[in-house]
Amino acid sequence: MENFWVGVLWATEIWLYLIVCLIMIPAMFGFSLGISETYMNILVKTLEWATLNIQKANAEEESAKASASNGLIQREHGSMEKELEELRRSRPKPPVGGDFTLSDCFYFTRRGIESIVDDEVTQRFTSEELVSWNLLTRTHNDFQYISLKLTLVYGLGIFVRYCILAPLRITLACIGLTWLVIGTSAVGLLPNCRVKFWLSEWVHVMCYRICARGLSATIRYHNKENRPKKGGICVANHTSPIDIVILCNDGCYAMVGQVHGGLMGIVQRAMVRSCPHVWFERSEMKDRHLVTKRLTDHVNDKTKLPILIFPEGTCVNNTSVMMFKKGSFEIGATIYPVAIKYDPKFGDAFWNSSKYSMVSYLLRMMTSWALVCNVWYLPAMHQQEGEDAVHFANRVKSAIAHQGGLLDLQWDGGLKRAKVKDTFKEQQQKKYSSMVVGDDSSSNSD
Amino acid sequence: MGSSRSSLRGVPDGQQLLQETGCEPERSGRLGWFCLGLRSEDLEAELSENPIGDRIVGAFFQPGQETVDFPSFVRVLAHFRPTEKNWTRDGVQPEPANSRNRKLKFAFQLYDQDRDGKISRTELLQVLREMLGLQVTEEQLQSIAERAIQEADLDRDDAICFDEFRKSLEKVDIDHKMSVRFLE
Numbered sequence: 001m002e003n004f005w006v007g008v009l010w011a012t013e014i015w016l017y018l019i020v021c022l023i024m025i026p027a028m029f030g031f032s033l034g035i036s037e038t039y040m041n042i043l044v045k046t047l048e049w050a051t052l053n054i055q056k057a058n059a060e061e062e063s064a065k066a067s068a069s070n071g072l073i074q075r076e077h078g079s080m081e082k083e084l085e086e087l088r089r090s091r092p093k094p095p096v097g098g099d100f101t102l103s104d105c106f107y108f109t110r111r112g113i114e115s116i117v118d119d120e121v122t123q124r125f126t127s128e129e130l131v132s133w134n135l136l137t138r139t140h141n142d143f144q145y146i147s148l149k150l151t152l153v154y155g156l157g158i159f160v161r162y163c164i165l166a167p168l169r170i171t172l173a174c175i176g177l178t179w180l181v182i183g184t185s186a187v188g189l190l191p192n193c194r195v196k197f198w199l200s201e202w203v204h205v206m207c208y209r210i211c212a213r214g215l216s217a218t219i220r221y222h223n224k225e226n227r228p229k230k231g232g233i234c235v236a237n238h239t240s241p242i243d244i245v246i247l248c249n250d251g252c253y254a255m256v257g258q259v260h261g262g263l264m265g266i267v268q269r270a271m272v273r274s275c276p277h278v279w280f281e282r283s284e285m286k287d288r289h290l291v292t293k294r295l296t297d298h299v300n301d302k303t304k305l306p307i308l309i310f311p312e313g314t315c316v317n318n319t320s321v322m323m324f325k326k327g328s329f330e331i332g333a334t335i336y337p338v339a340i341k342y343d344p345k346f347g348d349a350f351w352n353s354s355k356y357s358m359v360s361y362l363l364r365m366m367t368s369w370a371l372v373c374n375v376w377y378l379p380a381m382h383q384q385e386g387e388d389a390v391h392f393a394n395r396v397k398s399a400i401a402h403q404g405g406l407l408d409l410q411w412d413g414g415l416k417r418a419k420v421k422d423t424f425k426e427q428q429q430k431k432y433s434s435m436v437v438g439d440d441s442s443s444n445s446d
Numbered sequence: 447m448g449s450s451r452s453s454l455r456g457v458p459d460g461q462q463l464l465q466e467t468g469c470e471p472e473r474s475g476r477l478g479w480f481c482l483g484l485r486s487e488d489l490e491a492e493l494s495e496n497p498i499g500d501r502i503v504g505a506f507f508q509p510g511q512e513t514v515d516f517p518s519f520v521r522v523l524a525h526f527r528p529t530e531k532n533w534t535r536d537g538v539q540p541e542p543a544n545s546r547n548r549k550l551k552f553a554f555q556l557y558d559q560d561r562d563g564k565i566s567r568t569e570l571l572q573v574l575r576e577m578l579g580l581q582v583t584e585e586q587l588q589s590i591a592e593r594a595i596q597e598a599d600l601d602r603d604d605a606i607c608f609d610e611f612r613k614s615l616e617k618v619d620i621d622h623k624m625s626v627r628f629l630e
Contacts, residue, residue, distance in 0.1 A: 087618060100574070100590045102598065102606075103615050105498065105556055106623045108577070112502035113526050113626055115493040424495040429579030432497065436578065437586055 019171060023213050040218060043369055046153065047345060053150050080431055083107045100436045161367045165216070169366040172214035180207035181270040188273025200274035201252045208248040215242065216370040221250050226377035228253070228306040228336035231299055233328055236338040237400055238310035239318040240351040241358070242365065243340055246373060253308035254298065258282055276304055292331060299333040306336065311393065317350040318342050320407035324397045326389040335381045337396050339404035343372040376403045497577045501556050509561070525552045528625040547612075549624045554611050564605035567591060 022035060087103045183203035190196040212219065227250070228234040234253060236243060247253065255277045259268060268279055278298055284290055298304055311324035318341065329335065342349040347368025351361050365371070378399055383392045401408035493499045506514045506522050525548055541548060557565045557573055570591045578587070598606045598614040606614075 083623075087623060100594055101614075102557070102594065102611060103618045103623075104577070105553060105573070106618075106620070108496055108498050109502060109553060109556060110526070110624055110626065112493055112496045112499055113523070115496065115499075116502070117523070117626065425497060425499075426579060428495055429497050429577065430581050433578045433581035436590065437582055 019168070019175075023172065024175065024210060036213075036216065036218065039216070040370060040372075043346070046157075047369075050150060050153060053147060080107065080428075081435060084432075084435055104432075104436075157369075161369070166363075166367050169214045169216065172210055173362075173366070176207050176210035176214055177267065179210065180204075181267060183207065184270045184274040188270075197275070203274065204248065204252050204271075208245050211245050212249050215245070215365055217242075217246065217249075218370060218372045219246055219249060219375060220373075221375050221377070223377045224250075226336065226379050227251055228338075228377075229334075230304060230306060231302045232306045232334040232336050232380065233295075233299060233331065234306050234308045234336045234338055235311055235324075235328065235396060235400075236308070236340055237318075237321050237404065237406065238312045238315055239340065239342060240315055240349050240361070242349060242371070243310070244308070246340060246375060247308060247338065250375070252305050254278060254305040256280075256295070256307055256309055258285060278307065288327065292327065295328070296331050296333075299331060311397075315351045315353060317352075318344075318406070320409045321397055321401040321404075322409055324393040326393050329383065329389045329393045329396070332383060335383075335392075335396055337378040337381060337400050339376040339378065339400045339406075341374050341376075341404040341406070343374070346370040346372050349373070374404075378403055497579065498556065498573065501559075501573075501576070504559075505552070505556060522552075523626075525549055526624060526626040528627060529621040546620050549620050550612050550615065551608065553624065554608050557606075557611075564603075564607050565611070566605045567595060570594060570606075 084104060084107055087106060088099070088101055180203070183206075184200065187196060187200045187203055190199070234247070236247065244255070252275070254275070255271070257268075257279060259265065259279045259281055268277070271277055272279060276298070278294055280291065280294075295307065298307060307328075309328045311328055312322045313325050314322075316322050347365065347370060349365070349371060351358075356364065381392075381396055381399070383389070387395075398408050400406075493503070496502065506519060508518070524542075529546060529549075554565070555561065557569055559569060559572070571587060574587055574591060582590075595604065595606065598610050600610050600613070601607075
């Protein structure tokens with residue numbers, strides 16, 4: 001019996017030494033031993049093999065019109081003008097009394113029914129469906145039995161993911177977080193000097209690197225010369241809380257957010273000891289002037305790190321970019337846009353906060369194959385003369401969407417929970433009225 | 447809207463619904479989960495942008511009801527299936543929900559909110575006001591309604607009944623304009 005426990009202890013020691021040598025030390029000093037690369041290569045080959053198998057099996061049946069979107073219906077994308085013209089084709093335009101027909105309502109009715117069945121916005125809050133399967137049932141909604149070989153590989157995959165990879169990753173994540181708290185508190189004890197500054201950066205980056213290894217994250221950074229500099233605001237599209245880990249692997253940022261209790265609170269308080277972040281109390285968040293003032297003060301101090309902000313305000317499923325809130329664009333600082341795109345082949349990074357809590361989301365992440373993403377740094381943007389904040393925000397959003405290959409939507413991410421403003425309805429009414437009465441309608445000025 | 451499958455078993459009176467509406471169970475099952483408990487206040491984002499969005503949602507509810515159940519929902523959606531070309535009126539089978547006549551009836555009821563079988567001038571003004579909002583003046587609205595009634599009202603009773611409605615739209619391609627196609 002004793003021998004058994006001695007054996008277990010010995011195994012755990014070896015395990016920890018291996019982790020420290022093979023993963024932590026390279027993470028601390030920023031070089032790589034090539035283990036992850038080998039793992040990724042094997043993984044890619046396995047997934048390609050699995051995909052080929054599925055395609056061979058499906059070749060006998062009719063090939064599915066596999067649309068990579070989550071759509072249920074075929075949507076007509078004709079403009080209002082075109083469709084109403086077609087409806088009125090049979091009638092001559094009357095000289096007086098406006099160009100209205102009883103059939104005009106057909107267009108709106110059909111659009112309405114299409115919206116009820118399937119709309120653009122709600123689609124963005126469910127996970128992307130993959131065209132080919134990546135051996136994770138969670139991404140494939142129509143799982144069927146294909147062949148014994150495939151099922152065996154899938155079973156092996158489950159074993160590898162849950163029994164080997166997951167404990168490893170959880171250990172790493174715990175080590176990373178603990179080290180973050182201890183390290184930043186220790187650095188915080190030093191007096192303000194350049195060494196402190198350099199040490200705090202080093203501690204931050206090191207801990208985030210360990211966390212990234214904890215998720216088997218492979219990150220590719222593009223255009224590093226456009227990296228955010230001090231005194232600016234870094235703006236990115238939001239898919240999950242892991243975005244922070246991804247971005248902070250390659251530079252130090254000041255975070256903005258609410259003060260939480262519990263574990264998050266401990267981490268926040270420790271981080272703020274070594275370098276200034278902007279944490280708000282819950283009551284302060286409501287006061288927009290206070291928020292703007294604190295951000296402006298931080299930005300104007302050129303020794304402080306660039307602020308990291310996610311203007312969408314909520315997590316979106318990485319196929320599109322939702323409306324940016326204008327608050328951070330009103331400050332007048334230099335904006336450094338960053339586009340983040342996850343590769344869905346290896347694991348779905350989207351956090352559906354209404355479906356999964358934070359803990360179950362992190363566990364899902366740790367039992368995925370890996371996390372592969374691309375980060376593009378875009379050139380800095382400034383607010384131009386006479387440009388208002390909303391227009392500027394849209395400009396930045398288009399640049400990010402264009403670089404990351406995402407759809408640029410006008411909708412507000414807050415629609416996950418709230419209702420729509422009336423201005424959109426007014427726009428539709430305006431368009432329609434210009435068709436009925438022509439442009440001499442007595443409309444209120446815009 | 448996720449795409450979780452649900453079988454016919456989960457739907458009460460599933461077989462009867464299938465015969466009545468022609469909607470296949472797998473496809474309609476995908477819609478089923480979100481509409482259970484659909485209330486008249488639950489407008490989605492794109493639907494809020496639609497000027498007659500309220501009316502369309504109202505068409506799903508029977509008068510006086512506050513909720514719609516799945517069979518009623520499917521019955522209304524069945525109006526929007528593309529028309530089958532080979533259906534002939536033989537008087538024995540009941541008219542399918544997606545025939546041209548039924549589609550026209552659905553559109554007629556959007557205008558005729560009090561269900562008295564006629565679109566009165568007041569009702570027409572109401573719907574015009576909804577579609578045009580504040581973009582036109584009261585006089586313009588009145589003249590539009592006046593012309594529309596004059597064109598369609600054949601028996602001079604200052605209201606448009608269903609036959610007059612149908613006659614005025616006999617040249618319009620209803621099938622294409624009032625149909626929603628489901629993807630596989």
